[in-house]
Amino acid sequence: MAALLEVDGIxxxxxxxxxxxxxxxxxxxxxxxxxxxxxxxxxxTCFNLITGVYRPDAGQVRLAGQRIDGWRPDExxxxxxxxxxxLVKPFAGLSVMENVVVGxxxxxxxxxxxxxKSKIVIEKIGLWSKRDQAAAALTLPExxxxxxxxxxxxxxxxxxxxxxxxxxxxxxxNTMVALFQELNASTGLTIxxxxxxxxxxxxxxxxxxxLHHGQVIxxxxxxEVTRDPAVLECYLGEEAL
Amino acid sequence: xxxxxxDGVPRRGLLMLAVLFAVLLALPYFxxxxxxxxxxxxxxxxxxxxxxNIMMGFAGQLSLGHALYVGLGAYAAAALYVxxxxxxxxxxxxxxxxxxxxGAAIGFLAFRFGVAGVYFAIxxxxxxxxxxxxxxxxxxxxxxxGLFLPVANYTQNDLWNLRGSPTMFYYLVLGMTACAFILSHxxxxxxxxxxxxxxxxxxxxxxxxxxxxxxxKMYAVVLSAAMTSLAGVVFAFFYNNLFPEQVFSISRxxxxxLGPIIGGVGTLVGPLVGAFLLTALAxxxxxxxxxxxxxxxxxxxxxxxxxxxxVVMYLPDGVWPPLSxxxxxxxxxxxxxxx
Numbered sequence: 001m002a003a004l005l006e007v008d009g010i011x012x013x014x015x016x017x018x019x020x021x022x023x024x025x026x027x028x029x030x031x032x033x034x035x036x037x038x039x040x041x042x043x044x045t046c047f048n049l050i051t052g053v054y055r056p057d058a059g060q061v062r063l064a065g066q067r068i069d070g071w072r073p074d075e076x077x078x079x080x081x082x083x084x085x086x087l088v089k090p091f092a093g094l095s096v097m098e099n100v101v102v103g104x105x106x107x108x109x110x111x112x113x114x115x116x117k118s119k120i121v122i123e124k125i126g127l128w129s130k131r132d133q134a135a136a137a138l139t140l141p142e143x144x145x146x147x148x149x150x151x152x153x154x155x156x157x158x159x160x161x162x163x164x165x166x167x168x169x170x171x172x173x174n175t176m177v178a179l180f181q182e183l184n185a186s187t188g189l190t191i192x193x194x195x196x197x198x199x200x201x202x203x204x205x206x207x208x209x210x211l212h213h214g215q216v217i218x219x220x221x222x223x224e225v226t227r228d229p230a231v232l233e234c235y236l237g238e239e240a241l
Numbered sequence: 242x243x244x245x246x247x248d249g250v251p252r253r254g255l256l257m258l259a260v261l262f263a264v265l266l267a268l269p270y271f272x273x274x275x276x277x278x279x280x281x282x283x284x285x286x287x288x289x290x291x292x293x294n295i296m297m298g299f300a301g302q303l304s305l306g307h308a309l310y311v312g313l314g315a316y317a318a319a320a321l322y323v324x325x326x327x328x329x330x331x332x333x334x335x336x337x338x339x340x341x342x343x344g345a346a347i348g349f350l351a352f353r354f355g356v357a358g359v360y361f362a363i364x365x366x367x368x369x370x371x372x373x374x375x376x377x378x379x380x381x382x383x384x385x386x387g388l389f390l391p392v393a394n395y396t397q398n399d400l401w402n403l404r405g406s407p408t409m410f411y412y413l414v415l416g417m418t419a420c421a422f423i424l425s426h427x428x429x430x431x432x433x434x435x436x437x438x439x440x441x442x443x444x445x446x447x448x449x450x451x452x453x454x455x456x457x458k459m460y461a462v463v464l465s466a467a468m469t470s471l472a473g474v475v476f477a478f479f480y481n482n483l484f485p486e487q488v489f490s491i492s493r494x495x496x497x498x499l500g501p502i503i504g505g506v507g508t509l510v511g512p513l514v515g516a517f518l519l520t521a522l523a524x525x526x527x528x529x530x531x532x533x534x535x536x537x538x539x540x541x542x543x544x545x546x547x548x549x550x551x552v553v554m555y556l557p558d559g560v561w562p563p564l565s566x567x568x569x570x571x572x573x574x575x576x577x578x579x580x
Contacts, residue, residue: 074448074450074451077449083449089446090443092442093442102435102447102450103451105432105435105451106451110432111430111432150446154450154451
């Protein structure tokens with residue numbers, strides 16, 4: 001079976017600096033895949049290449065077999081790939097409900113329908129009590145949840161999460177991990193996540209891809225990856241010490 | 242859409258609006274002459290403010306050259322009337338097409354090439370200036386010597402040709418303002434409204450959520466330009482003269498946007514409140530000083546400046562947000578649209 005998301009040899013340079021070099025990996029349908037690597041490894045650039053913020057210099061990105069590289073971010077979202085931002089970008093002046101409705105309109109034909117869908121998403125994500133608050137009044141963990149809620153409301157087949165756990169307290173992180181596990185189990189939602197918090201990545205992902213200096217240096221199950229000498233050397237080794 | 246007309250409007254607000262509208266409808270039976278022209282001016286600014294607010298307040302695109310659309314609309318309809326005797330209501334079609342096309346051209350240039358924020362605002366000023374200089378040398382509409390509409394005695398109101406008494410214009414502008422208000426209300430609750438607000442708050446996030454931001458920004462500019470163009474037509478036929486130096490001048494553009502800024506950018510009622518406060522107070526003060534025998538040129542501009550200063554200092558969100566709180570209309574309706 002073809003993977004839902006196929007990243008095939010993508011590269012991107014910024015004025016000579018090769019941020020991402022011939023990166024290839026696949027995300028099978030219904031799986032949770034982690035993308036890890038030290039700071040500056042090119043993880044977020046990879047996300048931006050997949051989601052259409054940048055156009056790859058070379059290589060292809062395929063969603064369910066269809067090439068999406070070179071598409072605009074809105075077209076990619078409409079095709080079923082939603083993302084969150086590492087630096088959260090809430091619609092600060094709008095309420096939580098309105099924020100999520102904007103996302104839900106991607107999947108709904110009327111505003112009324114989008115509002116109903118948003119209620120379900122907000123309830124599920126655990127922001128129900130805050131639904132009428134302005135997004136500007138939310139705490140950072142709540143903003144991260146809102147970011148996820150908005151992306152989820154677009155009705156994606158695959159969700160790209162860019163460091164949603166960073167800055168969360170352990171209990172908040174556990175809630176978030178449980179949420180993604182539940183979403184994955186109940187709806188079959190495919191997830192690709194960039195994460196620095198190792199515990200979260202290792203718990204969630206069945207497959208991990210490791211980036212270093214813009215290249216894939218290892219991939220496999222969390223166990224395999226953590227035993228890979230190349231990974232230990234560049235990344236986990238330092239942390240383990 | 243009509244059945245959702247009153248969705249999310251607090252009952253008290255609806256009542257106040259109804260009373261306000263009734264009072265405005267009845268006013269010409271009680272006041273006349275000078276006061277009617279002041280009221281026309283207030284409603285005119287409220288209407289244009291509402292049109293500008295769609296672009297800036299909703300979609301977050303700052304236009305400092307809205308006089309361009311007023312002027313193009315005014316000139317198109319007036320020239321067709323003067324040269325061919327074409328009714329302004331037919332001329333309005335041309336006005337709207339020309340203004341909307343100008344808006345589309347500016348929008349396309351800016352949004353296609355990533356001109357945003359203050360640079361976009363400068364682009365809008367530049368186009369208004371092009372028009373001002375261009376029309377100065379546009380012989381078909383008499384260039385800088387001005388285009389004059391034939392003035393007859395207003396014995397009978399001729400709504401078809403927009404020749405008539407100030408009272409006729411008053412009702413016309415009142416109708417326009419009411420329609421613009423209702424349209425803005427409906428737009429805000431529509432898909433397009435949500436998309437505009439999202440683009441205003443964060444274009445990147447909006448695009449990541451599947452919104453074609455280029456298209457929706459274009460809609461905002463074109464709609465705002467088209468609505469403003471109608472104001473230009475009425476302006477031309479009310480004042481009966483057009484000078485490029487005045488119609489397209491940047492001070493006109495600024496004058497148009499003071500109302501919504503002082504009233505509250507992005508709010509529905511802001512443009513109304515702002516237009517009323519500014520125009521009524523400025524005219525009232527001018528009149529008072531005149532009665533006292535003080536004739537100070539430029540007093541209106543000084544007044545505008547002071548108002549703007551005070552609002553920026555003490556009410557950065559405009560007058561309406563705190564005022565609505567005072568009137569008890571500020572509650573965020575839980576689940577907007579199900580009230």
